[in-house]
Amino acid sequence: MIEATPNTKERLLKAACRIFAEKGFRDATVAEICEMAEANIAAVNYHFGDKEKLYDEVWRHAFAIAASTYPVDGGVPEDTGIEESLYGYASAILHRIFSEGEAGLFPRLLNQEMAAPTLALDKIAKEALFPQRRQVEKTIKKMFGEACDEHVLWLCQHSIIGQCAFYNFSRPLRERVMGCGTMSEESIDIIARHIARFSLGGLKEIQK
Amino acid sequence: MIEATPNTKERLLKAACRIFAEKGFRDATVAEICEMAEANIAAVNYHFGDKEKLYDEVWRHAFAIAASTYPVDGGVPEDTGIEESLYGYASAILHRIFSEGEAGLFPRLLNQEMAAPTLALDKIAKEALFPQRRQVEKTIKKMFGEACDEHVLWLCQHSIIGQCAFYNFSRPLRERVMGCGTMSEESIDIIARHIARFSLGGLKEIQK
DNA sequence: AATCATTTCAAATAGGCGTTTGAAACATAG
């Protein structure tokens, strides 16, 4: 499963990433992680101290990969139009969600953390989630101005983020019930463009 | 905790509802459930057979309560306007999500099931989730007509449902990080009205 | 080659889990 790196610690981290993302902190077992990493049962405690510290490392890794592979600005410049900004954000988040590689770890871990929160949640929210929200905030303020109503901002933020996050939340429905687990690059782009357009229309209607 | 009904089976079911909704099937323990129900550790097996059959009963109960307390049509008549239909749907879903009573069990159980799917997911999707989607479908077709493009329908469905579902998904952020766990009746109504208006604008933009 | 630190390993530890058991308590009907 995990490629045979000579480094046991790295193999453990990679295996832990995949298993924590799939099962969450509680349901993942260190025995399972060690087996996938082809390491001894005691390896986690030797290299990371305990299961919890390994989980922290996994989050750090998952966040770093997601942020560098698909930054939330979507690569679009600051001074672009509203629809294009929305597209940049949606595209980045959706690429993370539909990624089957390491960039997909972040949304999967987040899904687990939302269902069974751990002590890590606070740090995750402050370091990863709130900055993402601020990205959406900037786009909304392009429409409503810098001094726009705080509650309206909050509601629109949720509408935009919610559209993207739903594809993360509903993953088991696609994978287990509908049987359409994977998503092509074109499909991702179509969804991102839809969310950008739909949200632009929403913002316009709210502004009326 | 659980009111002292003379009926042990009912006390077990109520306790199980709350604990399964909070922790999911795997992390909930029968010991914990029996303790809350003030029943013996063997009571679950005696009255329900095993933990899994109890979980089935919990889902049945949670679905029945949610569907009867807050039906997805939101109580609005069939032949009403688009924005009002959207409001009806959003209002019903949000009321479920923010309910601290039995009507809130359904979205909480769903959240758990999405993070750690069980064999029950298939049944839940077919009996509860797909009918809910059809409700949104009807509203969208009021705008695009009966013969509207299937993919556009699917995308808009997700946009509307996603806005509502996000308040379920992000519950731990409100409760544990932001510290604003409860939501007043007025707040719920404001959110529902926002989602209806935002979605109407979105649909209009897509129709262009 | 010998010494030292680092890493791996199988086995053991202590605790939690769902479930089973057989006896005790209780309720009901003859």
Place this chain on the structure above:
DNA sequence: CTATGTTTCAAACGCCTATTTGAAATGATT
């Protein structure tokens, strides 16, 4: 009261969990 069926109970069962242990193996340094 007796007999029968239902419900409750404490204890035990077998399995799985994270972690610890001390020895063995490996690597690096002198």
